[in-house]
Amino acid sequence: MAEFDITSKTRDGMGPHGTQVGLLRVLGPAHVWALGVGIVLVGEYMGWNFAVGKGGAYAALIACWLAGILYTCVAMIDSEVTSTVAAAGGQYTQAKHIVGPLMAFNVGLYLVFAYTMLEAANAITAGYLISQVAALTGYEGELNQKPFIVLSILFLAWLNYRGVLATLTFNLVITAIAFTAIIILFLSTSGVLGGSMMQHKALFEGAAALPYGWIGVLAAMHFGLWYYLGIEGTTQAAEEVRSPARALPFGTLAGIMTLLIAATLTWYICTGLIPWEFLGDGTNGSVAPLFDAARLTGSQPLVVLLGVGTLFATLASANGCINDASRAWFSLGRDKYLPGWFGAVHPKYRTPYRSIVFLVPIALAFALGAPLDQVITFSILSGLLGYTFMPINMILFRRKWPMDSIKRGYEHPFHPLPSIVLLTLCAVTFFAVFLGYGTQLVAMIVFYIVASLWFHFWRYRFVARAAQFTMPWPRPKGY
Amino acid sequence: MKYAPPKQSKLSQLFDVVILMTMTFGALYVPLYMGLAGGAKVEADPAKLVSFEAMGLNATQTAQYQALGFTAPSDIPAVFARFDYAINWGALAVMIVVIIAYYALVLRFSEKEYRDVISEKFGD
Numbered sequence: 028m029a030e031f032d033i034t035s036k037t038r039d040g041m042g043p044h045g046t047q048v049g050l051l052r053v054l055g056p057a058h059v060w061a062l063g064v065g066i067v068l069v070g071e072y073m074g075w076n077f078a079v080g081k082g083g084a085y086a087a088l089i090a091c092w093l094a095g096i097l098y099t100c101v102a103m104i105d106s107e108v109t110s111t112v113a114a115a116g117g118q119y120t121q122a123k124h125i126v127g128p129l130m131a132f133n134v135g136l137y138l139v140f141a142y143t144m145l146e147a148a149n150a151i152t153a154g155y156l157i158s159q160v161a162a163l164t165g166y167e168g169e170l171n172q173k174p175f176i177v178l179s180i181l182f183l184a185w186l187n188y189r190g191v192l193a194t195l196t197f198n199l200v201i202t203a204i205a206f207t208a209i210i211i212l213f214l215s216t217s218g219v220l221g222g223s224m225m226q227h228k229a230l231f232e233g234a235a236a237l238p239y240g241w242i243g244v245l246a247a248m249h250f251g252l253w254y255y256l257g258i259e260g261t262t263q264a265a266e267e268v269r270s271p272a273r274a275l276p277f278g279t280l281a282g283i284m285t286l287l288i289a290a291t292l293t294w295y296i297c298t299g300l301i302p303w304e305f306l307g308d309g310t311n312g313s314v315a316p317l318f319d320a321a322r323l324t325g326s327q328p329l330v331v332l333l334g335v336g337t338l339f340a341t342l343a344s345a346n347g348c349i350n351d352a353s354r355a356w357f358s359l360g361r362d363k364y365l366p367g368w369f370g371a372v373h374p375k376y377r378t379p380y381r382s383i384v385f386l387v388p389i390a391l392a393f394a395l396g397a398p399l400d401q402v403i404t405f406s407i408l409s410g411l412l413g414y415t416f417m418p419i420n421m422i423l424f425r426r427k428w429p430m431d432s433i434k435r436g437y438e439h440p441f442h443p444l445p446s447i448v449l450l451t452l453c454a455v456t457f458f459a460v461f462l463g464y465g466t467q468l469v470a471m472i473v474f475y476i477v478a479s480l481w482f483h484f485w486r487y488r489f490v491a492r493a494a495q496f497t498m499p500w501p502r503p504k505g506y
Numbered sequence: 507m508k509y510a511p512p513k514q515s516k517l518s519q520l521f522d523v524v525i526l527m528t529m530t531f532g533a534l535y536v537p538l539y540m541g542l543a544g545g546a547k548v549e550a551d552p553a554k555l556v557s558f559e560a561m562g563l564n565a566t567q568t569a570q571y572q573a574l575g576f577t578a579p580s581d582i583p584a585v586f587a588r589f590d591y592a593i594n595w596g597a598l599a600v601m602i603v604v605i606i607a608y609y610a611l612v613l614r615f616s617e618k619e620y621r622d623v624i625s626e627k628f629g630d
Contacts, residue, residue, distance in 0.1 A: 081589060127616025128623065140530070229566030242591050302567045304585045305574065311584035323573055363511070365526070366519035389527070397534060405534055415609070461601050463547075463589050466537055472604050474533035476611065478526065483615045486522060492509045493626035502628040506621065 053192045054268045059261045059278025061199035064285050066145070066257035066347035068205050069340040071286075071293040073152045073309060074403050076316045078250035080307025081463060082243030084298040085236045089244050090251025091294055093452060095287050098255040100449035101414055102283040103439040104421045106276035109262040110436025112498060116358030117262030117351075118413060118420070123362070124498050125424045128490065130416065132364050132482045133475055137413040138263075138355035143386055144406035145257060146348035147394035149341040150176040151402065154394075155314045156337050163330070176394050179345060184387045187349045190376045191267050198346050201339035206289060208336030212317065213292045216300065216324055224324055225299035235303045248452075248459035253403060254290040256410050257344070258282050260351040272436025296320050310399050349383060349390075356382040363490045364482070404464050408471045411460070415453040418446035427503035508626060550586035555579040561586060 078087040105118070114120040119138060123131035154172030161170045186194050216224045237243060261279045268274040297306055297316045300323045305312040313319045321333035357379030360369025373380040393402055422443060430438065439445060460468045514522075554560045558568040561579050571579075579586050 126613070127618075127620030129612050129619055130616040133612055226566050226570070229564060230570070232564050232567075233562060235567070239589065239591060246589065246591060300570065301574075302563070302570050305571065305582070308585040311582060319574065323570060325573075366514070366522060368519060389530075392531070393534065397538060401534065401538060419609075419613070457601070457605060458598075461598060462591050462593075465594075465597055465601055469601055469604055470533055470537045472608050474529055476604075476608050478529055479608075479612055479615070481525065481529075483619075487619065489511050489514050491511050492623050496623055496627045503624060506624045506628075 052267055052269050054195060054264055054274070056268075056274040056277045056281075057199060058192075058195040059264055059268060059274050060282050060285070061195055061202050061343075062264055062347050062350065063258045063261040063279055063282035064206070065195075065198040065202040065343035066142075066260050066351065067255055067282070067286055067344070068202055068289060069145075069149055069152070069344035070253045070256060071209060071289050072205070072317050072337045072340040073315050074148065074253040074399075075250060075290070075293065076297065076306050076313055077253070077309045077400060077403070078247040078307075079298070079303050080309070080312075081239075081249060081459075082245075082247030083234075083236055083238045083307075084231055084294075084303050086239070086244040086247035087251070087298070088291075088294050090247035091254050091290050093248060093455075094251035094254055095283075095290065097252070097414065097449060097452040097456070098258055098283055098286070100445040100452075101259050101417060102279050103445050104417050104449070105259050105262055106279050106437045107435055107439045108420065108424055109265055109275050109279075110272045111433065112265075114265055114358075114497070116355055117265065118259065118416070119355055119358055120265075121262075121420055121424075122416065123495055124500070125420050125427065126416075128364070128487060128495065129479055129483055132359070132486075133479060134413060134416055135355050135359040135364060136475070136478060137409045137416075138260075139352050139359075139386070141406050141409035141413065142257070142260065142348040142352035142355070143390050144393060144402050144409065146180065146345045146352065146390045147397070148399060148402045148406065149345035149348065150179045150390070150394040151399050152315060153179045153338060153341040153345075156318065156334065156341070159315070159318070160334055173395055177391060179342065180349075180387060180390055180394065183342065183346045183349050184383055186346065187353065187383050188373070188376065188378060188380050190378060191264075191350065194346060194350060195264075198343045202343045205336045205340040205343060206285065208332050208339075209289055209292055209296075209317065212321060212324075212329060212333060213296055215326070215329060216296055216320070225295075227299045230298065230300075230302060238303070242462070245455065246459050246462040248456045249407065249462070249464065250403070251459075252407050252410060252456060254293075255283070255286050256407060257347070257351075258286060259410075259413070260347060263351040263354040266354075276437040293317060300324070309403075314399070349386070352386050353379050353382040356386060362495055364486065401467070404460070404467055405471065408460065408468060411453060411456055412472075412475065414449060415457075418443075418450045418453075421446045427505065428500060429504065432504070433500050509622070547587040548590050550579070550583060550588070552580075552583075555583055555586065 078090045108121045112121045112124055119131050119135040122134040154176040157175045158170040158172050214220045265271050297320050300320045306316055315337045318333045318337045321329040356369055359365040360367055369382050371381050557578055576582055
């Protein structure tokens with residue numbers, strides 16, 4: 028039983044974990060913002076435009092806002108649960124305390140694969156961008172992108188290995204530059220500064236706006252998630268922030284607001300300059316749409332700025348992904364859900380160094396061997412499975428520990444409305460993925476079913492039972 | 507009574523990681539190598555790929571393609587392919603069943619494991 032009053036207003040939700048060396052508590056709300064926005068902002072620089080391909084320009088905008096509602100629900104739910112279950116592993120640790128071990132194992136895998144695939148997608152884009160810069164600066168021939176992909180991942184893994192403060196301070200700076208680049212491009216092209224270059228009316232003529240009709244709007248939700256995917260990763264910093272109850276809700280909710288603005292501006296700029304067919308194909312057409320939009324302005328400074336912005340966004344995202352995937356893997360190892368060897372903290376740098384190193388070749392294997400849309404879909408599907416878990420988690424959390432039975436750092440309003448909206452939008456998105464990528468969806472879920480059976484019937488025997496429950500909470504209601 | 511997990515050998519730990527990684531790579535690469543991954547698309551009519559006008563694009567759209575460095579749709583035929591959204595109801599039913607079965611399985615086994623955890627943590 029808890030040895031103190033958990034309803035106390037002076038103590039946050041941290042519990043003991045039995046490790047000899049803990050992660051270092053050095054981060055503030057700005058770092059949480061940088062982690063969340065840093066991971067996601069690359070979604071405006073690449074990937075979101077597949078939504079245009081699946082449904083057309085208006086479909087991508089509707090998807091942008093519907094996905095915005097979905098992620099606002101995610102942020103609200105996450106802020107309440109995480110400010111109470113403040114531990115590395117984020118949603119994994121939440122699931123372990125609220126739903127049960129097998130759900131937690133699955134959520135841990137969702138997190139690791141969503142972030143590792145996103146990291147791979149970032150590295151692919153960084154390699155592509157460098158090859159484009161080489162071509163624009165006069166290099167003749169086909170530049171080999173692979174060394175740049177490998178170098179990007181290795182450099183960022185090294186940075187993560189050396190310490191979280193430097194890692195996320197680096198993210199704060201490059202994320203701020205990448206966000207500013209979008210604002211400057213908007214101001215320069217929309218008519219706010221100088222003449223407008225926007226050609227929405229002419230570019231939306233004919234079938235361009237809604238080429239597939241309303242089913243295209245549904246289909247676009249698949250990649251609509253990419254505008255924001257990863258914002259929930261702020262929870263991974265829970266054990267490294269100085270004040271989880273304050274920093275996590277503040278950083279997460281400020282992050283989702285930043286992304287809603289960035290996503291809408293990005294849609295407005297790109298659809299006003301780039302024909303939808305080219306914009307909508309992120310593999311053979313516009314791999315880096317904001318960079319392509321800058322090219323179409325004919326302004327060299329904007330091309331350089333958005334080139335730098337794209338590169339920084341991919342690096343910030345990959346950096347945050349390494350941070351988050353390794354924390355999730357580390358947490359699985361610490362609880363023996365995976366071999367305990369991964370649960371080690373570096374004695375000097377206080378980072379989950381074995382998990383960081385282990386995930387490097389996996390990210391490389393996907394970055395070097397799979398097409399961008401497949402990698403993105405793999406990441407989105409893992410994220411989507413995680414978002415479907417969240418409303419279940421939230422409803423059970425309120426049921427097992429009603430209000431005032433434990434201290435919550437943040438209490439989200441209108442419960443259970445955000446959970447219901449989130450579950451509904453997740454169902455819509457599953458259907459959206461089915462439209463065009465159904466085989467991958469089924470393959471992915473079959474993977475999670477097999478992994479679940481493996482965990483339940485084999486792996487779970489190595490897990491101590493009561494030791495998993497590390498929060499100083501009272502017994503859940505109904506158990 | 508408190509559950510005492512068995513000690514796992516290093517070789518067994520390594521084997522567990524290999525199993526998990528094999529499943530992961532299989533989930534992505536098996537559909538990829540079997541040609542089942544990716545968007546279900548219909549190629550554009552080759553006869554229309556000769557010019558932007560033939561594809562039905564207006565002057566502004568054509569000008570933007572030219573500004574991007576393309577002289578004809580045949581330079582980038584893949585971007586003019588279209589998704590096929592004809593719904594296969596059987597496949598949709600399979601997907602729904604698989605998703606529901608997955609969450610039902612996970613929640614059911616989780617509940618059983620969770621009761622053991624709570625029972626050991628707080629006593630019966």
